[in-house]
Amino acid sequence: MTTPTTINKTPTIAPKTFDKQLSNACADLSDAMIEVSSLNFSIKNNAILKNLSFSMAAGEVYALLGGNGAGKSTTLKTLLGFNKPTEGSVKVAGKEVSKALDFVRGKTAYLPESATLYPHLTARENVEYFLSLADIKKSDEQINAAFNRVALQHDAWDRHMQTYSKGMRQKTAIALAILREAPIFLLDEPTSGLDPVAIDEFNQLVRELALTGATILMVTHDVYGACQVANRIGLLKNGELVGEFDAPQSGRIDTEQVHAAFGHHAKRGA
Template sequence: MTTHVPVNNTSNNDSTIAKQSNAQKNDNNSATQKAIIEVDSLSFSIKNNAILKNLNFNVGSGEIYALLGGNGAGKSTTLKTLLGFNKPTQGSVKVAGKEVSKALDFVRTKTAYLPESATLYPHLTARENVEYFLSLADINKTDEQINAAFNRVALQEGAWERPMQTYSKGMRQKTAIALAILREAPIFLLDEPTSGLDPVAIDEFNQLVRELALAGASILMVTHDVYGACQVANRIGLLRAGELVGEFDAPENGRIDTEQVHAAFAQRGA
């Protein structure tokens, strides 16, 4: 059965929702021991302007968690805090059991960040890009291992030796994920990963994300795409003006109800 925290239109109800979200967090304390990403009472402000407000959620091994919200909801700020670019005003963020602010190098070695548009060198081929970025991390991989990663992300073999400037966005995303796989990063942070992709590329990308999760990766994606989040996520957190106002769980062997999430998302311009 899908778990849903109702989202209503009054400030009193918003307060109730926040309390319910906190209650859910307490109910999941036993699961937190297994969490790979732990966000605990996280708040972040800039010049007394609250951007994130008491966020509580976690992502387990093999789980896909989608943080869903509109522009300005605080999605990218949450990712930047997980990457150590923002220092929490209150609360804490842990990755693989380590406080981000105290173990930044460790956290970044465990984390693969995929922005909306993967930043790769356009004049280099996919192989050259991958080899270059692996060398920066002092990681050595054989040609066979690189080929296997390209095959795993379904990057066409005929494109491996072509310059990136000839690639579509979907192909660039696949190359970036192949690089993350070769780095053996167990945690993926995805920022609007399917924005600008055509329907076929979105389906391919979602299937790849599911396969990574099945292999044990922890995946946190932020998005404003209700349909895409429902198609791929095990859990969805609805973010509104920096607050987590609801969560949705996928039923066993099923997907989260798109209409239910859309109705909640649409309220008050979430």
């Protein structure tokens, strides 16, 4: 098992109370937070995922890197139970997904490419509403701490979401996940459409979440972003894992090496 790389040893915006909550949420789960074993998924005899296998421990950031149609989003949907494997096994937090959907979805926070929040509500109202759907009650102080945790500027907390940038909506969605105390994050192209400053802020937040013990699986086609934030990268092509890259004990995955492999497989698939 790859030891998670500590990219920033001193989280700058993480209140201790939320670090403790997230760590406690992870403590009673199995060592392998995500286990995908020989996963195959087909639609009308069209193979989408082919013998896909990887696993993740608490505190890891794993990036599934691939182009359009590689099977990245299909993998996330299978982990969430929306796709039933044709063959193989998918476990989240030690439970087979198909047999424990409510448990699995309670332990995971899914962040799509564009966070779905109500534009006519404020960030606070959105968070309170979605927490109420899960029968979770949090105090104003706890919600404020979560907003601070993700570096959402104070003057935006009570503004309508329709005034928010995409980066601000992403931060609000992650604050909601923290308040739900979800130990596993599934991120679908999370930095697509963000400006460079917002991307840097998002990557920093992902690193800090991992330091608290969160397990983070992100799917992306952004080679540079994946290398900046991931402990491991899996290169996905036509539903198959064709390569993996590990971060060194101290440092980041080599961007040029991954880019060369990504380009090589893209050309072979042309």
